[in-house]
Amino acid sequence: MERPPRSLRSLPPEGVLSGFGRPGATELDMPAIEVRGLSKRYGEGDAAVDALKGVDMRIAPGEVVGLIGPSGSGKSTLLKCLGAVIEPTGGYMALGGRTAFDGGWKIRDLRSLRRDNIGFVFQAPYLIPFLDVTDNVALLPMLAGKSNREARRQAVELLEALDVGHRAKAAPSELSGGEQQRVAIARALVNRPPVVLADEPTAPLDSERALNVVRILNRMAEQYRTAIIVVTHDEKIIPTFRRLYRIRDGRTFEEAGEGRGP
Numbered sequence: 001m002e003r004p005p006r007s008l009r010s011l012p013p014e015g016v017l018s019g020f021g022r023p024g025a026t027e028l029d030m031p032a033i034e035v036r037g038l039s040k041r042y043g044e045g046d047a048a049v050d051a052l053k054g055v056d057m058r059i060a061p062g063e064v065v066g067l068i069g070p071s072g073s074g075k076s077t078l079l080k081c082l083g084a085v086i087e088p089t090g091g092y093m094a095l096g097g098r099t100a101f102d103g104g105w106k107i108r109d110l111r112s113l114r115r116d117n118i119g120f121v122f123q124a125p126y127l128i129p130f131l132d133v134t135d136n137v138a139l140l141p142m143l144a145g146k147s148n149r150e151a152r153r154q155a156v157e158l159l160e161a162l163d164v165g166h167r168a169k170a171a172p173s174e175l176s177g178g179e180q181q182r183v184a185i186a187r188a189l190v191n192r193p194p195v196v197l198a199d200e201p202t203a204p205l206d207s208e209r210a211l212n213v214v215r216i217l218n219r220m221a222e223q224y225r226t227a228i229i230v231v232t233h234d235e236k237i238i239p240t241f242r243r244l245y246r247i248r249d250g251r252t253f254e255e256a257g258e259g260r261g262p
């Protein structure tokens with residue numbers, strides 16, 4: 001059953017960290033990502049591992065937040081749950097204002113949930129080597145039922161917004177690492193998902209290129225009202241976030257970031 005949106009009254013009391021970090025954001029905004037008491041247990045009995053023990057998160061449309069934490073703290077598990085790649089054990093999760101999980105999946109077709117609501121950016125761009133740059137990006141809207149022409153038009157528009165429009169006909173192998181990552185970002189955004197999950201997107205890049213990727217993610221978040229979670233260990237980009245979630249031993253702690261911007 002779909003939960004009604006939370007009323008203002010039911011929101012947590014206003015505190016330094018309880019509100020959204022995006023400038024101009026209000027608590028009236030429907031969160032793009034809402035997670036309450038999310039848990040994930042791997043295995044059973046003596047071998048059970050409680051990777052998530054009650055995670056809470058609220059991220060507004062257009063907001064970019066960092067997710068940080070030591071190795072084994074549960075970052076990948078959380079991202080996989082949010083991406084509907086693995087099933088949480090308990091708790092509540094809504095994406096783009098729709099209840100996705102509430103003690104069990106609330107949406108039968110997880111593939112369409114992922115396709116319509118979530119974009120993924122990984123450490124490596126994972127572009128398809130035998131498709132040109134445009135078709136790498138156009139593939140997802142084509143799979144979503146758009147005509148080839150419309151899908152390519154959307155792809156080119158985004159590639160231009162990401163300053164790789166001039167490489168639209170190139171093969172991925174002909175692009176630099178930073179250009180390939182921008183194509184991967186275009187691919188993550190092309191279906192206009194309300195949520196983008198980025199797993200260490202800047203790890204292989206030098207300082208300037210890493211900050212450029214963060215700048216692009218911020219610009220895209222603002223332009224398309226996308227909520228973006230960036231899992232990172234990258235000290236170069238951590239000071240750019242206005243708001244961070246630190247995950248420790250399967251629990252999240254919200255922190256104000258330095259918010260220096262990219």
Ligand SMILES: Nc1ncnc2c1ncn2[C@@H]1O[C@H](COP(=O)(O)OP(=O)(O)OP(=O)(O)O)[C@@H](O)[C@H]1O
Binds near residue numbers: 069073074077
């Ligand atoms: N498939 C699995 N089966 C059993 N335990 C798992 C599985 N995947 C992860 N774990 C355990 O769950 C806990 C959280 O792992 P997770 O991969 O989410 O951490 P992480 O924060 O992403 O770590 P890293 O930064 O090293 O990638 C760890 O104790 C890990 O050993």
